[in-house]
Amino acid sequence: MSGTAPGPDGFHHPASEAEIVALVRRARREGLQLRVRGAAHSVSHAIYTDAADGAAELPNRVGVQAPPAGPNLNVMLDRHNGWRVRDAARKLVEADAGIHLGRDPSDPAGAGALERSLLWQLWRERGWTLLDTGGVTHQTVSGFTATGSSGGSLQFSANRNLFGFRFVDGRGELHELTREDADPDRFHALCPHLGLLGVVTAVIFECVEAFEIAGSEATTTLADCPVDLFGAGDDAAGRPSLERWLRETPFGRLEWWPQRGVERVLTWKAARLDSRPGFEPRPYRRFGDDDxxxxxxxxxxxxxxxxxxxxxxxxxxxxxxxxxxxxxxxxxxxxxxxxxxxxxxxxxxxxxxxxxxxxxxxxxxxxxxxxxxxxxxxxxxxxxxxxPLDADRGGAGRGRPQTFEDWSWHGLPMDNAASDVLIPTEFTEAWIPLGRAREAMALLRDYFAEPTDDGAALRRAGTYAWELYAAMPERFWLNPSYSDGSDEWRDGALRIDPYWYADNAADPVDALFAGLWHLLRDAGIPFRLHWGKFHPRRPAGDRTWVDYFKAQYPRWDDFLRLRAELDPGNLFLTDYWRDRFGLWDVPRPVPREP
Incomplete structure (x- = not known):
């Protein structure tokens, strides 16, 4: 298979950096858009090119596996998925952009096997790993970094492992930027880069020694939750506030079911342990013991x-x-x-x-x-x-939280066991300054409690969980926890994720997510959104949400200036991203002379 011709699936499958360069130069020469997909964990319009004129537009949902019809170039890097050690003493590893972090059971090209994944191979062959992972590790290394994804910790982050990026810009020229460059500022434009600065061909990580985790998950009522979700905490009862719990817990997340009559919390937490000889894991069980x-x-x-x-x-x-x-x-x-x-x-x-x-x-x-x-x-x-609540479970462990011990690369992505087919899940992810946690949680509590009609209350809360977890502050320009060290984001972010069952009949934006966005904005609580998940719809020319989010990112204009410099033909800029950034007047790609 040649990477310069599309396969029967509609994707181009380059096998090398040289073939990626050739595709970008072809797009520039022919006036085509070019976009790269990873594991399709983002909404489809954030991933793919625009459809051809007159062709059906893809639904803007998560998990859309096929690109739109038309001549534009949609790329899959499943054949560009190796890795190599750059500097063993520093544990520097260069990973090709198409390698998956972990197993991807939904990979259509067959490149998502566990034994081909970066984390498994690092652990198996070198005894190395990353400081943290996301809640799943299905993503490619380029997709994970392109969208600014993150694990749930205020103490550890895979972004601290990021050393550098190799990428091809819109002229077809290669670049390598690292955090040790004489001027590393542009390095911080690349996580996330949203596919707008070029095609990343490799991500360079500075790894750490492999480690293990030990933790527990309790399923309780709100009253019995080990975290005070809405208050200042109760030190005498050993029940910290949400902000304090997030600060003090090495790895943690909460799943809050706020619906009337449900009102329970799953509290997952883990600590880091040095590797032990002869260690036998006892993995976390996402859906219980039996089956x-x-x-x-x-x-x-x-x-x-x-x-x-x-x-x-x-x-x-x-x-x-x-x-x-x-x-x-x-x-x-x-x-x-x-x-x-x-x-x-x-x-x-x-x-x-x-x-x-x-x-x-x-x-x-x-x-x-x-x-x-x-x-x-x-x-x-x-x-x-x-x-079921822990107190309602039968058996010898009745009333006790689930406990687990595991290798970090396998145990930290606690949602890997959730099937994208059996329970397909979509969400929006709002990041707010950590210091606003108590204010935001009280706002949500009152929002769910306000309706006198139980049906209206259920519509506000939805019929799925709300995930609560944290992220460290970052220097990356468009990262949702970006901070210059002097602003209210300097302590990190609380992330609020309302889940949506993807096979529901209703539209999640109208039915659930818009309620959260307007609630936070109207209350004056600043928030930023995960770039790969659902965002507010914005008609062409309407700057309401454009200007709101622009105000949240101090390096917004710097990013757009760099985008224009690196992609002068606008090969990577689709209508979706025009709407996100208000770039409606930017011209579309036009064919150029060879």
């Missing part, structure tokens, strides 16, 4: 029904996917006290098993208004089935 895959099938079926009550035909593919999951769901519904709505669901599932999913949809369709009215009562009962 994690079966549990995800169950959750997927329940979420598909809840998220599509108004039009259950939209849930048909999920319900038809696995009849074993339908049977298990029916068993659980029969075992639990779920009220009239639960009994109706049980009858529908029984009909689906006996007569097919169409029969279940026919049975449920006239009852949809009843189910929608009863959902605020039904939903907490369903959550009890798949997220």
């Amino acid at each position: 994690p895959e079966a549990a995800q099938h169950l959750i997927g079926v329940l979420f598909a029904i809840i998220g599509n009550i108004g039009d259950l035909s939209a849930a048909k593919p999920k319900l038809e996917d696995d009849f074993d999951a339908l049977r298990r769901t029916l068993e659980l519904l029969g075992e639990a006290d779920l009220g009239a709505a639960g009994r109706l669901l049980a009858r529908a599932l029984a009909a689906a098993i006996e007569f097919g999913v169409d029969a279940a949809i026919t049975l449920l369709k006239p009852a949809a208004p009843l189910l929608e009215r009863e959902l605020p009562d039904l939903y907490p009962r369903l959550v009890d089935l798949f997220i």
Whole structure:
């Protein structure tokens, strides 16, 4: 396969830096856009080129695997995925842009095997690793850094391992920038770079010795949560404030289920340990002890029904996917006290098993208004089935948090076990200054409590968790925790992630995310958003959100000046990114003479 011609999947697959240079020069010569995809963990419009005139635009959702139709160049770097040691004494490693951090089970090109991943190979062959990982490690090294992704810690960050970048600019010229350059300022433009400065061909890491982690996860009510989510903390009770807990916990995250009648928190925390001879891991179990895959099938079926009550035909593919999951769901519904709505669901599932999913949809369709009215009562009962409190668990460990020990590269990405197919999840990620944590959490608490109608309250909270975790302050220009050391971001950021089940019928922006964005903005709490996740929609010419986010980033204009210098033909600038930065007047690529 030649990287200069597209494959049957619509992507170009260059195998070397030279082939990447050739593709960029072709795009400049022919007046085409060029974009690179990694693991497709970002919204599709942030990844791909624009569609051809008259062609259908891709849905702007996470996990879109195929590029849009048209002549523009969409690139996948699955064949450019090696790594090599630059300086063994300093543990400097140069990783090709297409190598995945960890296993990527959804990689369409077959390059996502664990044994081909960077973290596994570093650990296995050198005994090295990175200081932290994200909650998943499916991403390519270039995709992870391009979007400014981060793990959950105020003490450690993979960004501290970043030593340098090699990239091809919009003229087809190669650059290498490192943090040890005479003037390292431009190095700090590259995490994130959003694919707007060029095509990164390699990321250079300064690794550390491999280490292990030991930790626990408690599932409690708000009252029993080991963290005071909304207050100043209670030292006498050993219950710190959220800000203090984030500061003092080496690695941590909370999953908050704020819905009325649910109101529980999963508190995950871990500490760093030196490697021990003969260490035997006891990994974290994301979905319990028995059968994690079966549990995800169950959750997927329940979420598909809840998220599509108004039009259950939209849930048909999920319900038809696995009849074993339908049977298990029916068993659980029969075992639990779920009220009239639960009994109706049980009858529908029984009909689906006996007569097919169409029969279940026919049975449920006239009852949809009843189910929608009863959902605020039904939903907490369903959550009890798949997220029981520690105090309600049976067995010898009843009432105790789950404990685990693992290698850091395997245990820190605690969500790797969550299937992108069985429970596809999307989110927006709002970063706020750490010192505003108590103010922001009180604002959210009151926002969820305000509606007198339980249905309206559930719509505000959504039917999934809200993740809370932290990130260190950074010098990278467009990183959402950027700080110059003298501003209120100097202590790092609290990140607030409302989850959305991707197979829901509604649009997550309108149904859930916009509520958070407007709540923070209207309250005067500054926030920045993860660049690869959902952002507010902004019509061409409307600068409302453009100007808001511009005010949050002191190096915004510096980044745009560098973008114009490195990509004078605007090969990497799509309509989506024009809208994000208000660059509507910037010309599109035009063909040039050879």
